[in-house]
Amino acid sequence: MTLYSRVRPLAFMLPAETAHDLGKRTLRATQSTWPTRRALAAAYRYDHPALEVDLFDTTFPNPVGIAAGFDKNAEVTHALEALGFGFVEIGTVTPYPQEGNDRPRLFRLREDEGMVNRMGFNGQGMERVKERLEADGTPGFPLGVNVGKMNSSTAEESIEDYRRVFDRLSPFADYVVVNVSCPNTPDEFDEASPEHLRAIFETLEAENDADVPMLVKIGPDEPEDAILDLVDIVQEFGLDGIVATNTSTSREGLESPNQEEWGGLSGDPIEDRSTAVIRSIAEHTDGELPIVGVGGVDSPGSAYAKIRAGASLVQLYTGFVYQGPSTAKRINRGLVALLERDGFSSVEEAVGADLEHR
Numbered sequence: 001m002t003l004y005s006r007v008r009p010l011a012f013m014l015p016a017e018t019a020h021d022l023g024k025r026t027l028r029a030t031q032s033t034w035p036t037r038r039a040l041a042a043a044y045r046y047d048h049p050a051l052e053v054d055l056f057d058t059t060f061p062n063p064v065g066i067a068a069g070f071d072k073n074a075e076v077t078h079a080l081e082a083l084g085f086g087f088v089e090i091g092t093v094t095p096y097p098q099e100g101n102d103r104p105r106l107f108r109l110r111e112d113e114g115m116v117n118r119m120g121f122n123g124q125g126m127e128r129v130k131e132r133l134e135a136d137g138t139p140g141f142p143l144g145v146n147v148g149k150m151n152s153s154t155a156e157e158s159i160e161d162y163r164r165v166f167d168r169l170s171p172f173a174d175y176v177v178v179n180v181s182c183p184n185t186p187d188e189f190d191e192a193s194p195e196h197l198r199a200i201f202e203t204l205e206a207e208n209d210a211d212v213p214m215l216v217k218i219g220p221d222e223p224e225d226a227i228l229d230l231v232d233i234v235q236e237f238g239l240d241g242i243v244a245t246n247t248s249t250s251r252e253g254l255e256s257p258n259q260e261e262w263g264g265l266s267g268d269p270i271e272d273r274s275t276a277v278i279r280s281i282a283e284h285t286d287g288e289l290p291i292v293g294v295g296g297v298d299s300p301g302s303a304y305a306k307i308r309a310g311a312s313l314v315q316l317y318t319g320f321v322y323q324g325p326s327t328a329k330r331i332n333r334g335l336v337a338l339l340e341r342d343g344f345s346s347v348e349e350a351v352g353a354d355l356e357h358r
């Protein structure tokens with residue numbers, strides 16, 4: 001029995017967001033001194049050469065990252081590194097602080113091992129995040145920065161929002177993600193329409209003198225042809241990759257009472273859909289466009305399925321809530337065993353192994 005399996009029932013007695021805040025406070029306290037940080041790393045890191053991924057001009061120590069939303073304000077990046085994750089994507093960061101939606105806005109779907117959230121881009125804003133990255137230093141593993149717009153912004157204002165956050169935070173980033181797929185912010189206009197995407201990418205491209213790798217994050221709910229149209233635009237602009245996928249508005253096949261809550265669904269229930277989106281993008285692009293796979297990753301098998309479907313890296317959020325601090329170690333150790341079983345010498349060799357064109 002792990003410690004977390006004893007702590008989890010207590011944590012799950014608290015409202016989900018309270019438990020999350022408490023968990024983050026614990027991580028922040030743990031990362032604040034060298035001895036505690038080192039003790040965490042000694043207990044949880046798992047390194048193996050087969051896990052390393054060279055991508056976006058940097059080396060990821062392993063392919064299992066923390067998805068956007070967990071550490072919106074870059075408060076616990078060092079603790080997440082010590083817990084054995086291969087990278088973290090902070091954000092979504094907006095230009096100014098924003099409250100988000102009223103609480104409660106985060107719900108566990110225990111029977112389904114999922115969650116529904118309608119946080120609504122709550123966050124401290126780019127200046128506070130920048131100050132923190134300067135004060136704490138960037139972590140020793142790759143850092144992604146997920147950029148977003150203010151909820152009140154019009155289509156035109158939103159372009160300027162993305163530009164400003166990009167300008168302020170890209171110097172700290174190993175890659176930047178433009179998030180146009182949040183299902184729980186007000187949608188006054190179609191954020192993922194071709195015209196809007198073109199306007200965003202043109203603006204950011206002009207801003208990107210340092211050639212920071214730029215990706216876009218998409219949702220799982222659009223039909224396949226709409227997703228592939230978006231992928232075509234991503235390629236037209238020479239972007240560096242796609243993060244697939246964000247949360248879903250679907251409620252198919254759920255058992256938990258909390259499925260009634262509005263917001264984005266994550267975790268187990270979206271695993272297969274997210275993997276299908278990854279596969280279809282990888283097939284459409286002949287495996288040429290790097291994909292960061294996210295949605296329902298919580299085990300070696302679920303991570304491996306996304307890698308074999310074409311993801312070079314994977315991320316998780318909900319799996320961490322259900323599986324606890326040893327999640328990354330367990331997945332990474334299991335991945336090494338799966339690679340060995342199938343005769344791959346590295347994660348990189350297994351990327352896209354299930355695709356037809358191979």
Ligand SMILES: Cc1cc2nc3c(=O)[nH]c(=O)nc-3n(C[C@H](O)[C@H](O)[C@H](O)COP(=O)(O)O)c2cc1C
Nearest residue numbers: 067068069092117245246266267295296316317318
């Ligand atoms: C509480 C919560 C907040 C999230 N906030 C963001 C966010 O700010 N930006 C973003 O791009 N994705 C956000 N996500 C989506 C996750 O990054 C991820 O795409 C999604 O949860 C699917 O992964 P999972 O099944 O491992 O949770 C959030 C997810 C959750 C559960």
